[in-house]
Amino acid sequence: MIKMRVLVLGASGFIGEHVTQALRISNWAIPIAAYHRSPRAVSGIKEFTTDATNEASIGHAMLDVDAVVNCVAGGPASIVAGARTLFLIAAKQPIPPRIVYLSTMSVYGAASGEIDESSPLRGDLGGYSSAKVSAEQFATQYPRAVILRPGCVYGPGSSQWSERIARLLISHRLGNLGSAGDGRCNLVYIDDLVAAILQALQKPGVEGQAFNLSMPTPPTWNQYLLLYAKALGLDPLKRISGARLAMETLLLAPLLKVAELVKRIVAPPQRVGVHAISPSLLRLFGQDIVLNSDKAEHMLGLHWTPINEGLTMAAGDFRAPNGA
Amino acid sequence: MIDARSLPHGLVLSTDICIVGAGTAGISLALEFVGTGINVLLLESGGTKADNKSQKLYAGSVTTPHLHSPPDRYRQRRFGGSSTIWGGRCVPFDDIDFQTRSYIPNSGWPFNRDTLLPYYHRASRLCETGRFAHTSQEVFPGNLRPMIDGFRSSNFTSDTLERFSAPTNFGIRYGDELRAAPNIHVLLHANLTALHLNAEGTSVTSATVKTLTGIALKVTANAFVLATGGLEVARLLLASNDVQRAGIGNNHDLVGRYYMCHIAGTLGSLTLALPDTVRHDYEVSDDGVYCRRRLALTGSAQHRLKIGNFIARLHHPRITDPSHRTGSLSFLYLAKAFIPYEYGKRLHGEEPASVKKWLQHATNVLFDFTGTIFFLIHWFCRHTLARRKFPSIIVKSKSQRYSIDFHAEQQPNSDSRVTLGNDRDALGMLRLNVDWRYTDADVDTVRSAIALLAADLHNSGVGTLDYDPSALEAEITRYGAYGGHHIGTARMGNDPRSSVVDPNGRIHNVDNLFVASSAVFPTSSQANPTLTIVAMALKLADHLKTLHCRPPAFLTGQEVPLKEVGRVKKKHTVGAA
Numbered sequence: 001m002i003k004m005r006v007l008v009l010g011a012s013g014f015i016g017e018h019v020t021q022a023l024r025i026s027n028w029a030i031p032i033a034a035y036h037r038s039p040r041a042v043s044g045i046k047e048f049t050t051d052a053t054n055e056a057s058i059g060h061a062m063l064d065v066d067a068v069v070n071c072v073a074g075g076p077a078s079i080v081a082g083a084r085t086l087f088l089i090a091a092k093q094p095i096p097p098r099i100v101y102l103s104t105m106s107v108y109g110a111a112s113g114e115i116d117e118s119s120p121l122r123g124d125l126g127g128y129s130s131a132k133v134s135a136e137q138f139a140t141q142y143p144r145a146v147i148l149r150p151g152c153v154y155g156p157g158s159s160q161w162s163e164r165i166a167r168l169l170i171s172h173r174l175g176n177l178g179s180a181g182d183g184r185c186n187l188v189y190i191d192d193l194v195a196a197i198l199q200a201l202q203k204p205g206v207e208g209q210a211f212n213l214s215m216p217t218p219p220t221w222n223q224y225l226l227l228y229a230k231a232l233g234l235d236p237l238k239r240i241s242g243a244r245l246a247m248e249t250l251l252l253a254p255l256l257k258v259a260e261l262v263k264r265i266v267a268p269p270q271r272v273g274v275h276a277i278s279p280s281l282l283r284l285f286g287q288d289i290v291l292n293s294d295k296a297e298h299m300l301g302l303h304w305t306p307i308n309e310g311l312t313m314a315a316g317d318f319r320a321p322n323g324a
Numbered sequence: 325m326i327d328a329r330s331l332p333h334g335l336v337l338s339t340d341i342c343i344v345g346a347g348t349a350g351i352s353l354a355l356e357f358v359g360t361g362i363n364v365l366l367l368e369s370g371g372t373k374a375d376n377k378s379q380k381l382y383a384g385s386v387t388t389p390h391l392h393s394p395p396d397r398y399r400q401r402r403f404g405g406s407s408t409i410w411g412g413r414c415v416p417f418d419d420i421d422f423q424t425r426s427y428i429p430n431s432g433w434p435f436n437r438d439t440l441l442p443y444y445h446r447a448s449r450l451c452e453t454g455r456f457a458h459t460s461q462e463v464f465p466g467n468l469r470p471m472i473d474g475f476r477s478s479n480f481t482s483d484t485l486e487r488f489s490a491p492t493n494f495g496i497r498y499g500d501e502l503r504a505a506p507n508i509h510v511l512l513h514a515n516l517t518a519l520h521l522n523a524e525g526t527s528v529t530s531a532t533v534k535t536l537t538g539i540a541l542k543v544t545a546n547a548f549v550l551a552t553g554g555l556e557v558a559r560l561l562l563a564s565n566d567v568q569r570a571g572i573g574n575n576h577d578l579v580g581r582y583y584m585c586h587i588a589g590t591l592g593s594l595t596l597a598l599p600d601t602v603r604h605d606y607e608v609s610d611d612g613v614y615c616r617r618r619l620a621l622t623g624s625a626q627h628r629l630k631i632g633n634f635i636a637r638l639h640h641p642r643i644t645d646p647s648h649r650t651g652s653l654s655f656l657y658l659a660k661a662f663i664p665y666e667y668g669k670r671l672h673g674e675e676p677a678s679v680k681k682w683l684q685h686a687t688n689v690l691f692d693f694t695g696t697i698f699f700l701i702h703w704f705c706r707h708t709l710a711r712r713k714f715p716s717i718i719v720k721s722k723s724q725r726y727s728i729d730f731h732a733e734q735q736p737n738s739d740s741r742v743t744l745g746n747d748r749d750a751l752g753m754l755r756l757n758v759d760w761r762y763t764d765a766d767v768d769t770v771r772s773a774i775a776l777l778a779a780d781l782h783n784s785g786v787g788t789l790d791y792d793p794s795a796l797e798a799e800i801t802r803y804g805a806y807g808g809h810h811i812g813t814a815r816m817g818n819d820p821r822s823s824v825v826d827p828n829g830r831i832h833n834v835d836n837l838f839v840a841s842s843a844v845f846p847t848s849s850q851a852n853p854t855l856t857i858v859a860m861a862l863k864l865a866d867h868l869k870t871l872h873c874r875p876p877a878f879l880t881g882q883e884v885p886l887k888e889v890g891r892v893k894k895k896h897t898v899g900a901a
Contacts, residue, residue, distance in 0.1 A: 112504075113359065176452075176612055178490075178711065179497050226611055235610035239490065239712035 004029045006201060007065040007097075009052060009086070010072035011035055014157055015102065015193065019069055022194045029201070034061050036072070052082035059089045067098040067201050076131035083135035087142040098144045098207060100200045105151045105186055105212070105291055107132050110283075116292040117149070117210045126280060136210075144207045146200040151186025151214035151291050153193050155314050161187070162314040164275045169229050173248065173277065175238035180245055181222035183287040186214035189305035189313075199300040206299055214291035215304045221285040227307060231315035248277040325403075325503055327371075328514035329537045339365040339509070341868060342531065342545035344516045344560070347405020348854055349840040349861040350551035351494040351502070352450050356865035358505040362872050365543065366502070367514045367533060370402030372495060377536055378402065381515065381749045382556075384756035391804040392585075392760040398666050398808035399553050403512060404495020406553065406808065407854075409666060412491025412715060414453045415484075415851035416444050416859075418633060420623040421733075427630035428765075430582065430736040431847050434818050434827040443859035450858055452497070453487040454611035460485055463609050471617045472638075472787075473601035477780040479625040484635075488606075488614040488715045489854075514541070516560060517753050519548060519837065521567040528572075528837045534751050547868060549829075549838045551861065554583075554810030557843035558742050559756045561814065561824075561831075573814065573824045573831040581741040582812040583758070584734040584848040585805035587766045590639055592774070592791030594781065596724040601786060604638040604726070605718050614715050620850070621773050632733030632766070633850040634773040639729035640719040643671055646684035650719055651692025652699035654685035666807060728777070728789065731806070732769050734848050737761060742813055760805045767797050809853050814843040828867045829860070840864050 006023050010016040011033035023031035034050040051057045052072045062068065068090065072082055083101070090096050106129040108115050109122030123133030139145040154161040168174040196213055200206055219227065229237045256276035296302050341357070343350045346368035357364045370378040379402075384395035400406045417437065424432030448456040457463050460483050471482035502508050511533075518532045528548050533541040550557050558580040562571035571579055596602060606614040621634040641648035643657050656663070660671040689696050699717075706714035745757035771793065778789040817823025820832035825844050831837045840861040842853040849856075 176712075178452075179500055182501065230610060235612070236608045237610075237612040239612060239710070241711035244711075 001028070003027075004066045004201065005032060005064060006030065007032045007034060007061055007068045009034045009050065009058075009061075009068060009070045011047075013071055013073055014159065015153060015190070016069075016071035017157075018190055018194050019071060019197050022198060026198070032061070032065060053078055053085055055085050055089055058085050059092075062089055062093060062097065065097050066095075067100070069100045069102070069197055069201070071102050076127035079128070079131040080134045083138040087138045087145070090144075091142060096142075096144055098146065098201065099139070099142065100146045100148065100197055101135070101139045102197075103136050103139075103147050103149045103210070104128075104132050105149050105214070105289070107136060107149060108289065110287065112288045114290045114292050115212070117212055117295055125283075140208075146206050146208075147210035148193075148196055148200060149210060149212050149291070150188045150193050150196075151212075151218070153188050153190055155190030155310060156316070158190060158314065165225070165228060166232055166315065167275050168277065169225065169232060169234050172238050173240070173275075174225055175229075175240045176222050176225065177240050177245065177285055178222075178242065179286070180240075180242060180282060181220060181225065181285050183221050183285050184218045184290050185221045185224040186218045186289065186291045187224065187307065187310070188213045188215065189310040192302060192305055196296060196300050196302055199302070203300060209295075209299070211296040211300060212291040212293045213296055213302075214293050215307065216293065216297075218290060219307065224307075228311050228315065231308070231311040233315075245277065245282060249279045249282050252276065253278045325372075325499075325510040325512055328511050328533065328541060329535045329539060331539060331541060333539045334541070336542045336544065337365060337511075337533075338544045339363050340545065340872065341365070341547045341549065342367065342543050343549045343551050343840075344531075345369075345405065345550070345552040345556070346403050346495065346510065347400075347551065347553065348407050348451075348494050349857050350405070350549075351498050352447070352858045352861040353549060353551055353840055353865050354502055354508055354510075355450070355498055356862060356869070358501060358508060360507065360869070362869070363507045364509070365545065366508065366510045367516055367543070368403050368510060368512050369515045370400070371512050372403045372499070374400065374402055374408070377750070378513070378515075381751065381753075383749070384758065385745050385747070387757060387759035388761075391762075391801060392758050393804065393807050395555055395756050395758055399555070399810070402495070403499065403510070404493050407492060407494040409664070410489070410491050410808070410854065411667075412451075412453075412489035412713070413486050413852045414448070414451050414489055414855040415486045416440075416456070416458055417849040417851050417856055418620075418623065420626060421633060421847055421849040421851075425627070428632060428735050428847070430738075430815075430822070432817075433846055434816060440856070440859050440863065443862040444855065446862050447855050447858035448487075450492075450494075450498075450862075451489045451855055452492045452613075453489050453855070454609055454613040457609075458485045458487065459483045460607075460615075460617060463615060464607060468607065468617075469603055471603055471619070472596075472781075472784075473598070474784055474786045475781065476784045479622060479776050479780055480619045480636075481622055482617050482619055484620045485615045485617060486852075487609070488616075490712045491715075513537075515751055517563070517751050518566070519560065519564040519572060521564075521572065521834070523567065525567045526833060527835050536750060545836075547836045547838060547871070549840050549864065549868075550843075551840040554813050554841055554843040555742055555756060555758070557839055557841045558583075558813035559744065559753070562744050563753055572834060572837065575833075576821050578738075578815065578822070578824050580743055580813050581738045582736040582815050582846075583740045583742050583760060584736060584811040584845075585760060585807075585809045586848060586850070587732040587734050587762060587770055587800055588730060588806040589770075589799050589802055590642060590727045590729045591796065591799040592728045592778075592789050593641070594638065594726045594728060594787055594789045596726075596787040597785060599724055602638060602721075602724075602726070605720070606715060612712060614712070616715075619777065621776075625776065629772045629776070631772045632735055632769040634730065634732040634769055635850045636731075636773070636777060637729040638726040640717065640721070641725065641727050644681075646681060646688055649688050649692065651689045651696035652717070652719060654688035654692075655696050655700070656717070657685045658682070658689065724787075728774065728791075730770060730774070731850055731852075732766070732773065733850050734762060734805075734811075735765050735769075736812060736815070736847060737763055762801070762805075767800060770800055771796055809842070809848070811842045811845045811848045811853060814839050814841070815846045816844040817846060829864045838864060838868070 023029040109124035123130040152161040253276040382396035422433040740761040744754040814824040
């Protein structure tokens, strides 16, 4: 059997790492890991150091691949430049590869209610949101692209939606948020996202399609915070007042941002462990948006990890951060 | 939100459902329609803040003033209703409360507790009392020591829990959600003064709404819901008498009758045989909710004794009597002028204040200075500053003495009633007169239950409950009817001859007028009413949604098609209503 050669861009990230591993242990694919920084030297995996915005670099990595998974993170400018480069180079290949492009639910912007893939891409939640909309425009012009729009990807090792939230719960900076936490928490367990990516690489008839990815009937953020606090053994959950949240977002968040920048200059390679409750995070907690993922369920044949199972795994990982 | 005072006089507003009153019931009901295609107009008399002029519309008279607080106390005429001042105690009704009990005339609900169960779960979320779990076995499995070490009783259980809301101000908590919903329109400063029936008296055709600035509006809707409290429901039904002279739903002279509160008070002195055998404090559930155990009289004991429902809590000694020597309690006595009426009523007592008494309390504070300071710091941090508030004052007795704080069912009694008085309010509506009465049966519930409790405590060897049975009735009536629980004035049942609303809360023989209020409770239980009010409002919401899906007679043949009715819009102007 000829195995599919899959280039994973952003393979050092949380999602990229999981995808690379899943491909490595599959019997149908060979991953080729592309890192922004130095390679990890994982046994049995071909590796590159690439600059996602550099045409020559991407072109070199894309030689002889059958498919690409793009998990590259970055600022708004590099998201747009990276997508432009990716699809431009891919189109020039003798056999253009299928590209699974990881977008985000943020493309729907401040929309509320139940949202399916045909909903307009408002991209009105700041730079990241609008950059992802622009990136999707490049993807839609490329006939072999599959776009995935996950909600909040959580699980062991998720710095954004598991580790950060756990730290904020432990320090009692998050708890029951009252009306500020009434928004819906569109969670995707990391394994479910990886399963979706693997299906998007293989399934026929999915090119040119976009898929929402979120567990069905997502909990409210208040419910999620309670369940996660229980999984972390942190109950009883504290009630956080609106005044306290205002102080967090208006006073503490800017100070932490400055501290983060200073720390980056002082210790560049270190992961920065400062967690702020930014105004955009608070807005997300209150956003009443439900991603309808029926299409992914049907066309990609997905099954969702039950939330309690996922949170137990996420909490376990956080308690033993070196074990993952 | 729209300020009715800014609308032109004579405007006609048209909607699918008009809800009158934005308290716990009205807001819970309106929230159920967010995101549906059903348009809701939520009328609120007050604004978003307390306003004296609006509040005065609640003023009325009391036939026996020492037995009942003035009608403008314990209820708030503003967005959020009385949830703006409530204490947050949430307790579901028991199975027995729904049963027809031969020894309690006019008892029995038209459905059982299982019918309300799914709504209790949803109501708990709205009241922010965490999950609907009201036994310590469910909430604290194996984690709690007994409430009283060694207490054994087949008549009382200490397993049931009361759970406490934040307490949630429904106006603040859910106001933004209602504001953001395009199909929900909240009209502030809008006082419903009359409902108008068609000539046959079978359907509400319109409602008159007035502001204190002299603007009159007319509202037409497919369905009207009175979501005012138990007193105001009766007032509005009785005052809407242009077609049915006795008032709407009052063909059988039932509206305003069977008025119940709770029989509550504090009595006796429980002396424990051994130190440190009592745990009557608040516990915190895993979802962060304050919970408290109590001694609840079992259903079988109630059946055997043929008495009403009853619970008791271990309580601190009476605050006004300085012989308790507890600094924190004396501090409360000295600070009573700064404590709101609804919570300070029991601090004032019936004995005249004297310099001697004041000095005795001051001495208590001085001699228990550390305890007083500790109490104040705890209260400031856990109640004043906290968003989820420590619910009430708990004093661990150094002398091993406690009083018994009881809360008992009042039985339905047609002579206990509210009627329209002779005075009129600023909008020209007749004010309410409250003639609350209790009966020997109500006293007997407390008398029998306390005697049984005293016997069980004694027989268990845990302590002695001393009280004066001959003074029991005086203790029960010391502070009059328990404030704020206004029940039964538009009772629910299957038979129009003995009830005002049907099991769905619809006024018998009026096809589009509903009531969401403790007014419809046929009996009062031992439980505080709010959780059940919210549960019943959610039940009504489900019913109204069903009607909207399959329009019955009253939803058809309207002048304006259903799909166009909803939006609040100017149809045409009329003269002064």
